[in-house]
Amino acid sequence: MYNTNMKRFLVISPHPDDLDFACGGTMAKLIQEGNKVEQLIVSDGSKGSHAIGIDGKRLKTIRQKEQRAAAKVLGVKNVYFLGEIDGEVENTKKLRKKLVEMIRTIKPDVVMSFDPGALHRFDFPPRSHRDHRQVAEAVFDAVYPAVGNRSFFPELLKKKLFPHTVEEVWFFAPEKPNKLVDIKKFMDKKIKALLSHKSQIKDPNALISRIQKMPRETFRVVKLT
Template sequence: MLPLSEINRVLVVTAHPDDADFGSAGSVAQFVDKGVEVTYLLVTDGDAGGDDRSLDNSGMAELRRTEQRAAAKVMGVTDVRFLGYPDGQVVPSLELRRDIARVIRQVRPDLVITQHPDRNYRHIAPSHPDHRAVGGATLDAVYPDARNPHAFPELLRDEGLAAWTVREVWLSGGSTPDHWVDITDAIDRKLAALQSHVSQVGHIEGFAEFVRSRSAGLAEQAGLGEGRYAEGFQVVATG
């Protein structure tokens, strides 16, 4: 397990706007508070999401990019990037692996947080096909693509992006977490970030109670005790 003192840069790779806030906003808040540089990389603009379909996909994409930047601002994250893949159609292609490897080489993170590539049979929502595709492509981009100077040689040849080895990966949304982060002090910021995604959660009655309940359940699973909130991850060593 990578000590917090050795984490200087974190890259969070997700499929859609709001995924980072559901999965890891509380943890991100703690990283930012410690002076860690955090970058969000979103593979899609979430153009197929939302209940308000008075907007076409282009309008929805613009709205969701705006909401994600607002949510990131709540967390203190200023570097937010979008790859623009079609929402609902993501596959773990060589092109996606290259695009994620490019950002890994640009940001040079110690830790990457992404979505679990396996299906969660306890709760279906974390297993959206885009989530699984992004998780798988990100793991492949971490190993071997980003660290291998001979993988996607155009990244070095044309863009000057030298190989980079990520030291650890945290997977969110899986059914078997083995690492929990106590986010009790950051739960209000997590909620504020999530509530920035008005197009996605503004219509959900009792949304704050749902988030607190789910976070409390993870804290109980972690053995943190009553009145605590947590986020859970599966840790993948890359060495």
């Protein structure tokens, strides 16, 4: 795993649950190894249901609760929500500023996020969701170069949010992985975390058998320093 203990990881996810699918086992493993893992969920998940009778506002509250429950299973203490509207996320200067603000506040050594390069194949529609594409690029734009450069969003300096160096990005769901994490020992935690997202699960048994067939999580690690 990572060379030194006590690295700070920030996992940024377009919706509640994406991060638990992509790297739930790795988050549990990193925490057990002594690292700190925090989560930032960009959209409110308010369109993530086909059920009639659940309005977006209620779903937003439900999904925040589900995400906090999933985080607790993995040992993640801090979950932040940006509250962007589900399905309407755009990689704007405003979003990049919010991301830079969060990253300069949390000061992670490593940011984990969707691999922007892998989202443009459109062969597996749920992966290429527009919010995923927009968030993946916005996160990259925020970590390089904005977060470490004082000329980006100079108004943040007045809030004592100074440039911060993110050492690495671990892109999850990558096209060309260069890091494989064995999560067999953390499979139970990953499954339990995923099952916390009750509003999203039609068939829990199908989900469990699908996840059990994936004993490794993959990443493309990119060094920024």
